[in-house]
Amino acid sequence: MTTRPIVSEPAENLCEVTFDSKLEKRIADTLKQYPTPRAALLPVLWLCQDRYGWISPGVMRAVAQRLGENPAHVEGVVTFYTMFRTRPPASYVLQVCRTLSCAMCGGKELAEHLTTKLGVGFGERTPDGLFELHAVECLGACGSAPVVQINDDYYESMTPEKIDAVLETLTRKA
Amino acid sequence: MPKLTIDGRVIEVAEGTNLIEAARQAGVAIPYFCYHPYLSVVGQCRICLIEIDKQPRLAVACATPVADGMVVRSETSDRVREARKAVMEFLLANHPLDCPVCDQAGECLLQDHSFDHGLDTSHMLETRRTFAGLERRMLGPHIVQNQNRCIHCSRCIRFTQEISETAQLTYKARGNGVYVDTYDGTPFDDPMSGCTADVCPVGALTVKEFRFRKRTWKLRSVPSVCPGCSIGCNVWIDHHEKVVYRLSPRENAAVNATWICDYGRFLAESLNRHEVLRPQRQIDGQLQPVDWADALASLGEVLDTASSLRVVASANLSNEELFLVKTLLGGARRADIVVPVWTGEQRRMKNGSGAWLQSLDAHPNAAGARRLGLRLVDHGGLARFLYGAADVTVILDPLAHPFLETDEATQLLRVGTTIVFARLEHPVTRLASWLLPTPSLACNEGTFISQTGAVQRFAAALAPPQQSRPLWSILMALGGELATEELPLRSPAEVFAHLVQTEKGFAGLDWETLAGTTDTAQRERYHGG
Numbered sequence: 001m002t003t004r005p006i007v008s009e010p011a012e013n014l015c016e017v018t019f020d021s022k023l024e025k026r027i028a029d030t031l032k033q034y035p036t037p038r039a040a041l042l043p044v045l046w047l048c049q050d051r052y053g054w055i056s057p058g059v060m061r062a063v064a065q066r067l068g069e070n071p072a073h074v075e076g077v078v079t080f081y082t083m084f085r086t087r088p089p090a091s092y093v094l095q096v097c098r099t100l101s102c103a104m105c106g107g108k109e110l111a112e113h114l115t116t117k118l119g120v121g122f123g124e125r126t127p128d129g130l131f132e133l134h135a136v137e138c139l140g141a142c143g144s145a146p147v148v149q150i151n152d153d154y155y156e157s158m159t160p161e162k163i164d165a166v167l168e169t170l171t172r173k174a
Numbered sequence: 175m176p177k178l179t180i181d182g183r184v185i186e187v188a189e190g191t192n193l194i195e196a197a198r199q200a201g202v203a204i205p206y207f208c209y210h211p212y213l214s215v216v217g218q219c220r221i222c223l224i225e226i227d228k229q230p231r232l233a234v235a236c237a238t239p240v241a242d243g244m245v246v247r248s249e250t251s252d253r254v255r256e257a258r259k260a261v262m263e264f265l266l267a268n269h270p271l272d273c274p275v276c277d278q279a280g281e282c283l284l285q286d287h288s289f290d291h292g293l294d295t296s297h298m299l300e301t302r303r304t305f306a307g308l309e310r311r312m313l314g315p316h317i318v319q320n321q322n323r324c325i326h327c328s329r330c331i332r333f334t335q336e337i338s339e340t341a342q343l344t345y346k347a348r349g350n351g352v353y354v355d356t357y358d359g360t361p362f363d364d365p366m367s368g369c370t371a372d373v374c375p376v377g378a379l380t381v382k383e384f385r386f387r388k389r390t391w392k393l394r395s396v397p398s399v400c401p402g403c404s405i406g407c408n409v410w411i412d413h414h415e416k417v418v419y420r421l422s423p424r425e426n427a428a429v430n431a432t433w434i435c436d437y438g439r440f441l442a443e444s445l446n447r448h449e450v451l452r453p454q455r456q457i458d459g460q461l462q463p464v465d466w467a468d469a470l471a472s473l474g475e476v477l478d479t480a481s482s483l484r485v486v487a488s489a490n491l492s493n494e495e496l497f498l499v500k501t502l503l504g505g506a507r508r509a510d511i512v513v514p515v516w517t518g519e520q521r522r523m524k525n526g527s528g529a530w531l532q533s534l535d536a537h538p539n540a541a542g543a544r545r546l547g548l549r550l551v552d553h554g555g556l557a558r559f560l561y562g563a564a565d566v567t568v569i570l571d572p573l574a575h576p577f578l579e580t581d582e583a584t585q586l587l588r589v590g591t592t593i594v595f596a597r598l599e600h601p602v603t604r605l606a607s608w609l610l611p612t613p614s615l616a617c618n619e620g621t622f623i624s625q626t627g628a629v630q631r632f633a634a635a636l637a638p639p640q641q642s643r644p645l646w647s648i649l650m651a652l653g654g655e656l657a658t659e660e661l662p663l664r665s666p667a668e669v670f671a672h673l674v675q676t677e678k679g680f681a682g683l684d685w686e687t688l689a690g691t692t693d694t695a696q697r698e699r700y701h702g703g
């Protein structure tokens with residue numbers, strides 16, 4: 001399995017946002033599936049995060065305008081959900097589970113290992129902008145604990161050795 | 175109408191009334207934070223828990239409509255008292271105990287409910303949650319935010335969504351870290367931003383202009399009407415020791431519910447400004463002080479002997495004053511009277527039924543002038559009026575129209591005798607032959623008529639400073655000097671009673687009940703604290 005890196009738009013490109021035709025089409029298609037524009041807010045934000053890598057205030061404003069909402073409402077929603085990124089992310093976002101099942105199967109050690117290995121704390125990123133580490137709660141894959149999610153992919157039944165190998169592949173690819 | 179029992183009191187209320195309002199009518203105060211009579215009901219804070227007979231669980235009074243035969247217990251129920259104690263303890267777990275230095279103290283619902291329903295101890299040993307950088311920040315030009323004090327009732331947010339409709343405020347983040355903010359930290363410049371501080375039950379949002387100027391329990395409140403435009407929002411003049419500290423909204427469902435716009439709110443300070451403080455007369459090109467008795471006697475003569483008399487009245491004057499002007503000067507003295515009006519900035523207000531009232535008329539009483547049959551003129555009309563000559567000109571209020579400030583107007587007013595009644599220095603006061611000091615609205619009493627036709631009374635908060643006197647009292651005194659039949663009227667109340675008898679537009683009204691001294695106006699002020 002090869003996880004694709006996140007390609008994120010730099011902040012200076014996202015001050016004033018106009019959706020390109022491809023994104024606009026996806027938004028228009030999405031809107032058709034919901035009874036009101038407000039109801040489509042979450043899926044539209046996903047499309048934007050997918051396109052830009054993260055959601056800047058400029059993106060929020062563009063979304064608000066597109067859906068006829070106030071930008072404050074959009075920002076309220078974006079900041080409520082932890083999975084929306086409000087800063088440009090690293091190429092690989094590591095989310096290591098620290099809930100019970102994983103904790104009992106070595107998740108704690110795995111998390112500690114990752115902090116020393118990458119030399120960063122939770123919520124921080126490596127200086128080269130390659131990795132970003134987060135501690136999260138149950139990822140819903142307890143059966144194969146401990147679990148680390150990297151971008152959109154799950155890496156299950158992890159050990160320090162296995163995750164080292166994964167990180168190496170990803171670094172090499174970059 | 176459903177009939178129910180609340181804490182042993184039987185009451186009949188309208189269908190659809192919620193239990194908080196029903197209890198209020200029964201004389202039982204159910205505590206609330208998130209509930210506000212003019213905002214949507216969200217049932218968020220849980221302090222209003224009550225017990226209903228035959229229902230196993232406690233219910234929130236704010237979101238429970240009355241039903242016939244309901245038996246409700248509030249303070250008479252042990253379970254309710256205990257639940258409220260628990261709610262209070264949770265709210266206070268993170269609330270800073272900074273009441274001595276908090277400007278909301280004295281009008282804080284958290285203090286009140288803590289006093290009535292809280293515990294005097296806490297299980298909390300942990301450090302309190304704080305919001306770094308949000309302890310004392312300007313959320314907008316008028317609102318200071320201290321997020322540490324916020325109890326997350328969402329009243330401020332609902333206000334901007336439902337009332338002012340700017341939807342500028344929102345919650346950000348989640349759980350324990352939720353805070354109130356604008357989009358991307360942009361300034362909160364809602365034209366009614368001050369109301370968010372009114373509805374904030376705690377000291378999380380306070381008004382910059384009032385903060386730390388006066389402990390709230392020292393303020394005395396007098397019912398008045400905002401002089402900012404023709405909508406006529408009902409306000410309290412909050413004052414202490416001869417100083418007006420703020421205007422706050424006074425409840426009136428038909429006009430302004432419990433709101434006022436920032437423009438009106440911040441007129442408060444202007445009510446303290448008095449620059450013309452004694453009667454003066456132009457002698458050898460200089461204004462010289464004279465005493466009232468002399469001034470009145472001489473003016474009586476000037477007016478009695480004037481061959482032609484014209485009066486620039488003002489839509490800022492009360493009905494009583496306008497009536498006295500019309501009778502004393504317009505009647506036997508045949509004065510030509512105009513009331514200038516002009517189009518000001520647009521003001522908007524939302525009433526209790528959610529309808530917007532709009533005004534482009536910068537005066538509080540143009541409707542009164544009209545109802546009294548006076549002639550209203552615009553800019554052109556006023557200019558033409560002043561171009562016509564007269565022996566004596568009376569300016570009752572230099573702020574009646576901006577045209578009076580112009581060189582053109584002052585040139586015209588240099589001809590003949592000009593009698594000016596004023597509070598502030600103005601180009602017209604400098605050329606006056608006679609200058610008489612009148613005080614601000616805060617020192618006056620009378621009635622205005624709003625653009626929708628409501629006759630509204632305002633009361634005097636302060637005594638006029640130094641030698642200034644309200645226009646009505648000067649006019650009455652002048653009436654005594656004039657060689658006409660005396661008007662047997664001694665106060666605005668008597669003038670009003672006379673109006674009720676003589677003018678169709680005032681028939682059936684009663685001075686006593688006009689000042690908003692009804693129960694609803696008194697209920698919990700602005701539902702803040």
Ligand code: SF4
Nearest residue numbers: 324325327328330374
């Ligand atoms: S700032 Fe005040 S009004 Fe707004 S949510 Fe917090 S406590 Fe409620």
Ligand code: FES
Nearest residue numbers: 097102139141142
């Ligand atoms: S506890 Fe880690 S995936 Fe469920």
Ligand code: FES
Nearest residue numbers: 206217219220236
């Ligand atoms: S007032 Fe009823 S829940 Fe807040």
